Amino acid sequence: xxxxxxxxxxxxxxxxxxxxxxxxxxVSQPAVSKQIAxxxxxxxVRLLDRLxxxxxxxxxxxxxxxxxxxxxxVENDAARAIEEYRGLKRGRLAIGASQTIGGYxxxxxxxxxxxxxxxxxxxxxxxxxxxxxxxxxxxxxxxGLTEGxxxxxxxxxTVFFQDELVAIAPAGHPLxxxxxxxxxxxxxxxxxxxxxxxxxxAVMERALRRRGLKIKPFLSLASPEAIKNxxxxxxxxxxxxxxxxxxxxxxxxxxxxxxxxxxxxRPLHWQRIRGxxxxxxxxxxxxxxxxxxxxxxxxxx
Numbered sequence: 122x123x124x125x126x127x128x129x130x131x132x133x134x135x136x137x138x139x140x141x142x143x144x145x146x147x148v149s150q151p152a153v154s155k156q157i158a159x160x161x162x163x164x165x166v167r168l169l170d171r172l173x174x175x176x177x178x179x180x181x182x183x184x185x186x187x188x189x190x191x192x193x194x195v196e197n198d199a200a201r202a203i204e205e206y207r208g209l210k211r212g213r214l215a216i217g218a219s220q221t222i223g224g225y226x227x228x229x230x231x232x233x234x235x236x237x238x239x240x241x242x243x244x245x246x247x248x249x250x251x252x253x254x255x256x257x258x259x260x261x262x263x264x265g266l267t268e269g270x271x272x273x274x275x276x277x278x279t280v281f282f283q284d285e286l287v288a289i290a291p292a293g294h295p296l297x298x299x300x301x302x303x304x305x306x307x308x309x310x311x312x313x314x315x316x317x318x319x320x321x322x323a324v325m326e327r328a329l330r331r332r333g334l335k336i337k338p339f340l341s342l343a344s345p346e347a348i349k350n351x352x353x354x355x356x357x358x359x360x361x362x363x364x365x366x367x368x369x370x371x372x373x374x375x376x377x378x379x380x381x382x383x384x385x386x387r388p389l390h391w392q393r394i395r396g397x398x399x400x401x402x403x404x405x406x407x408x409x410x411x412x413x414x415x416x417x418x419x420x421x422x
Contacts, residue, residue, distance in 0.1 A: 123159070131193055134185075135190075138176055139153055166181040210240050214244070214406055217245075217246045217253035219269075223245060225365050227266065230413045250271065251318040254270075254276065258275060266391050267320055277394075281390065284386070285386055286361065288307055288378040289375050291376075302380055304332060305334065315341065315348070321361065325385065358378065
């Protein structure tokens with residue numbers, strides 16, 4: 122069924138006549154008559170009875186007029202919905218984030234985004250880097266924020282923040298009283314690390330391998346909070362993101378071991394399916410990420 126034919130028929134049905142419908146649609150009366158006739162030929166039924174004093178809808182015409190009215194309403198609703206979507210008055214964004222980013226960096230971003238765009242629904246899935254990238258490749262999320270990356274030609278990656286890994290120990294630990302500690306010294310300590318597949322662990326292990334060193338942890342965990350608590354309880358030491366220990370450092374339950382021969386800066390990435398268009402919601406979310414992770418904003422907390 123020709124959309125233009127249906128639109129003109131709707132105008133005629135609403136106006137109650139061909140001439141008035143033509144005027145409402147700003148189309149000549151002969152052109153309207155011709156297209157209504159073409160619609161009748163396509164459907165194989167008469168839609169209008171042409172009478173000496175105008176025209177009247179047939180039973181078939183009344184049926185079609187009802188559907189044409191609903192179609193027009195749906196079309197208007199769709200246009201309005203798209204306009205609201207473009208103006209960020211509605212919409213949804215599914216995000217994945219690794220543990221450190223999702224638990225310690227994104228809360229500030231999400232709070233600011235919600236303040237600016239309260240009608241937008243955000244869905245956040247937290248897991249390690251491998252999990253987040255799998256969700257991206259499956260199409261379950263539109264954006265992934267991770268500490269590490271995996272080799273995949275389907276994904277494109279952009280660095281948005283430089284994080285630092287630090288060695289932590291419980292308050293009162295002998296290594297905290299030293300002015301300088303070597304990496305080889307901490308490798309002799311009992312270690313608690315993130316699980317295999319974690320971006321934090323992968324970055325740390327690469328940094329140690331470059332120095333010919335390796336740590337064999339006595340415990341591996343997926344929870345940064347659990348790692349901090351175990352270290353604070355004196356169960357061992359760990360290497361974690363500086364982002365996750367701000368409160369513990371302030372409270373004095375943990376300290377940073379002053380390593381003299383290891384500084385690990387690691388980039389944090391946002392990742393997307395290569396070539397996928399960016400929704401207006403995603404564009405604004407990334408703007409908030411940039412704003413909240415700029416050096417000035419990060420320093421301000």
